Structure formats: C-alpha cells, structure tokens
Amino acid sequence: MIDRQGLAKLVAADIPAGAFVNLGIGLPTEVADHLAPDSGVVLHTENGMLGMGPQARGGDVDRDLINAGKVPVTELPGASYFHHADSFAMMRGGHLDVCVLGAYQVSARGDLANWHSGAPDAIPAVGGAMDLAVGAKQVFVMMNLLTRDGKPKLLPECTYPLTGLRCVTRVYTDLATFLITGGGVVVRDLHGIEFTDLQNLLDVPLEQELS
C-alpha cells in the first residue's frame, strides 16, 4: 500500500514532459510538488491561467491570483491569462493532455462519479468537474481503492450521480494502478498486494498487464 505522497509521486512520474495539465482540487494538487523542475509541464487552472506556479506565501499573496480551489498561487515565466469561456474551450476542445481528478467512484467502463454524494439533503455543487471529465485527452483519477468501511470504489457501475461517461483512462489507488481500456480493466502496478487478493476485493474482472 502506498500513501498519498507516494501516489502523487507515481502520477507525477507518468505525466509526459511538456504536457498541458489540469490538477483537480485536493489530492491531485499535490502532484505538482513531484513534477521534475525540468519537465516543462504547464499547469492549467480553469479560472483562466496557463503556467501556474506553486502556492503563494507571505508577500507573494495577491487576491487576483488564485487557483480553482481559491488558494493564492504564483505565476511562472511564460504564463498567460484568459477568460472563463476560453479556459473551458481549451478544456472541452481537447487541448489539455491530462487532467487529474479525485473520485467517489469509477466504473469498469471509465464512468466517473466525483461531484455529488447522492445524499438527498446535500447542496449540489459541480464546479468544473463535468467539463474536465469530458475535455482532457487523458483523465487520471487518484483515490483510495476502498471506502472507509471497506467498500470498493472501482465498480461494475457507479451508484453515485455521474460526472461523465467513459472518460477515465487510468485509476491510481493506494493498492494498485489500473488502466481502463476498451477491453476491460488492466492492472498495471500492484502496491504491496497480490493480484488474487486484489481481485477478491473487487467485483470488476481484472487483467494483469503483461510485462
């Protein structure tokens, strides 16, 4: 089993040099800390910026410069600003190489549920989640494989309200990394668990990547 930092490191290592990437709020944001300084990866934030730098501290905080999580950030050389419609056109138009998102559930087909717990009294809030899910060329999900009470979050069908259909391409979890392919769910890496034990945790048929 790998921890949050380990997972963030794993995702960062899989982001191609020079890629344009959107990191979702929460755990995906931590991927930025593990990108190699010379990777040339350009971070997009949906509130209108390419070339986002690390979180701003102290005197660098500027209320006009925040990320999608409304955290003050910095700008890197070569940064650009644009309005919201352009920012989402960039996303929806398939110009982003990768987006990394958290999830409540992912289905074996790559359906994503990450915006609504389904609780009847919850105040719904979607933000840019649905746009990100359908827009990027590759959608990576980072999540624990099991809920706190041990239920799998990689399922034959999502039971929570969907964010997007057939959009997830990879799922990075504490126990394994999964590739969602047209032919099914392929286990790429095991993180300290045997394949048969992993298969026993899930109702989704798994294949093991030949290496």
Added chain:
Amino acid sequence: MIVHETALEAVADTPDGATVLIGGFGPAGEPVELIEALLDSGAKGLTVVSNNAGSGETGIAALIREDRVAKVVCSYPRQADSRHFDDAYRAGRVELDLVPQGNLAERIRAGGAGIGAFFTPTGYGTMLAEGKETRVIGGKGYVLEYPITGDVALVKAHRADARGNLVYRKTGRNFGPVMAAAATTTVVQVEEFGDIDPEHVVTPCIYVNRIVHIGRAA
C-alpha cells in the same frame, strides 16, 4: 459610456426581478462595491448569475442574507463559508439552477454573441442534463444548452481608458469579458483609469455602459 461618481449611482435603476450577471471567481474579480451598491439600491427578487453563491457576509452572500435574491444560477454554491446561501436554499427562499462551470461560461458567451443554442458534451448522461435535448454527433453525446443574458452585468476590471476599453488583472479576468458582452447594461468598477495599448484591450468599449472608479483594495 458614462463615468459615475459613486457605485450606488451606477446601479440605482436596477429594477426588481432583474437578472444580474456578477463577475468574480472567489475573491478574484469580485465587484464587491457594486454588489454592495446593488444591496443599497433596494432591488429585490433578483436572479443572480455568478460562479459562486457568496461566502462570508459581503457580496452575493449579503444580497441573499437580505432576501433580495429569488434565484441563483451558478456552478458552485457550496463553499466553506456559504451559510447564507445554504440557509436560504434549505428554507426554500432561494431557487438554485446548477450549471457546470464551462457550460455557464459558454452560455453567457453565447448570450453576448447572438447564438441561439449550442450542443456541448459537458453533462451528457448526467443528472444535470435530465430533461434536456440531446444528440449524438460523430458518435459522441451532446446536450443542447441555451444562452444566458442579463439585464445588468456587474464586472470588476483593472483599468479603463477614456473610451471604456478594459484590461483585467491576472485571474481576476474570469467571467468579466463574457458577462460584459451579455448584459443590456454593463457596469464596471475599475481600479484605475489610464491608457491601454489597443493591441492589449481585453474588453472593447462597445460592451461597457457605465464605469465607477473604486480604487484598489489594500
């Protein structure tokens, strides 16, 4: 374009029941003084179109607290400190139309650009597309979405020139340019007046009706 002395003067004629497009994403680009002036104007029964539904005690949160808002059209009402929206929503005092953020931006853009409707992949197959017209184009599912226009837009920009051309600051730009184009009357608060290189204009003056100089918050 008219330069007004005070924010209140610039929004005083907002009628009850108006649809008001309000720029800002979190604190960046939020036209706080114009929203407070709208509160002082007494206008009520408003439909507010904005990314968020206010936090804390200022801005849209204050409009909701004072019962001026009948409906909120936004992508992300739930925030750490959005209790005025939460309370009003749970009590049934405010209606919520939840729109994915990119659809919200594009619907407003379409409103300003004279587009009748458009098909977007965002939301296809989800509960936010329920009841909406859909179409499969080239093997991919799309949802028909309609434009959003406003009676009034409240926008914050960084600088205006003497004509009313605008530039913004950093991520404060967000919804400003699309909202400025999509309202009958666009009211802009600016931090400063000054020259703008024509090549650098972000919002051309044709979209700007009223300007108030508010200065830059410390």
